[in-house]
Amino acid sequence: MPIYFYWGEDDFAIAQAVAALRQQVLDPTWSDFNYTKFTSDLPDAVIQGLNQAMTPPFGSGSCLVWLADTTIGQRCSDELLSELDRTLPAIPMESVLLLTAKTKPDGRLKSTKLFQKHAEIREFSPIPPWKTDLLVKQVRQVAQEVGVKLSGEAVELLAESVGSNTRQLYSELEKLRLYAGDDRQPLDADTVATLVTTSTQSTTKLATAIRQGQTAIALELVADLLRQNEPALRMIASLVGQFRTWLWVKLMLESGERNDQVIAQAAELNNPKRLYFLRQEVQPLALRALLQTLPILLELEANLKRGADELATLQTKIVELCELYH
Known part of the structure; x- marks a missing residue:
């Protein structure tokens, strides 16, 4: 009686997991008879399922x-809880029940405790941009799934280029697979740089313009990103990741820490060699400005989630951020 509960905001990753599960459990000849999807707007969808x-x-x-x-x-409801309690343990072995949701199941509910007991619960949330080790791990896993061999440097470059955008990751790896053809040699970083559309490069430039107090350039980059249909919230997530890294490096250096391994661990750097450049980047920055940056970015994120106008809100906060570094 396999039961799965997939949750998270990464819709594309959930869709990929659902497709893989369908391929795994359904006989293509009988799939029209043995596959049923119930959406939440249907009356008594859970009971029917x-x-x-x-x-x-x-x-x-x-x-x-x-x-x-x-x-x-x-x-x-109590009625539905009773039905779950009765049915979940009795689902036949040849049946697979899958539930998907955007929000994490509330651990306080008795229904969630039932699923924790009887189901495999998996999270599909975007990886925070500062967790570079997890982004690199995701690239390795998906590359293996798609059938693309990449060098270590190519993996890191691809992770940096697409960030947590799993839809783009699959798309770029499929492009790389077609390019590689029958060549069994791992693709190098130069090939990835040539073929992959970089969505984080401009946000990296935006972060650099902000820390250098270049207001006009920063505003132009924001407008360009929006014209490229870059989601504003993803833009902010990238900025949070970059400034968080700068803040940690600056904090460690200000505290007198000189051990690169210790600093890299605190800043969650996958590649300690980046510290050479990060030291140079944070050297002219005031710790006070870095400490004030993250609250402004979080306020910007909250305003956008409440439905504020994207361009006007971004412009206002970007100007405010640039003023910190003048």
Whole structure:
């Protein structure tokens, strides 16, 4: 009775995982009969899904029942809880029940405790841009899945280029796979730099313009990023990651720390060799300015999530940030 609960804001990663699960459990000949998707807007979607999961599959293979965008991890009536308690342990081995949601299941709910007991719960949230080791790990995993061999430097460059954008990661790796063809040699960083569309390069330039107090250049970069359909929230996430790294390096140096390994660990740097450049970048910066930057970025993120106008809000806060570094 495999039961899966996928949650997180990375819609593309969840879609990839669902597609992989479908391919794994369904016999293509019988998939039209053995695959059912229930959306959250349907009346009694969970009850219908549970009843369907109890139905044996037709022909060969398993049956897959998908409760998409379910809210059961956030609220659950006593009646539904009773039905879950009765049904989850009894789902046949040849049936697979899948639930997906954007929000993490509330650990205080009894329904969540039931899923923790009977289901495999997986998180699909975007990796924070400052966790470079996890971004590199994700590139390695997806490259292996797609069938692309990359050198170590190529992996790091691709992780830096696409960040946490899993949709772009799959797209770029598919492009690299087609380019490599039957060549069994790992692709190098130069090839990746030539072929891959870099979405983080401009945000890196934006962060540099801000820390150098170049208001006009920073505003021009913001306008360019929006014209390229770069999501404002992703832009902010990249800025948070960059300034967080600068802040940690500056804090460690100001405290008198000189051990590169200790500084790299504190700043969560995947490649300690970056410290040579980071030292030079933070040397002229005031610690006070760096400490004030992150709250401004978090306020900017909150305003955008509340529906504020993207361009006007970004321009106002970017000017405010640049003023810190004049």
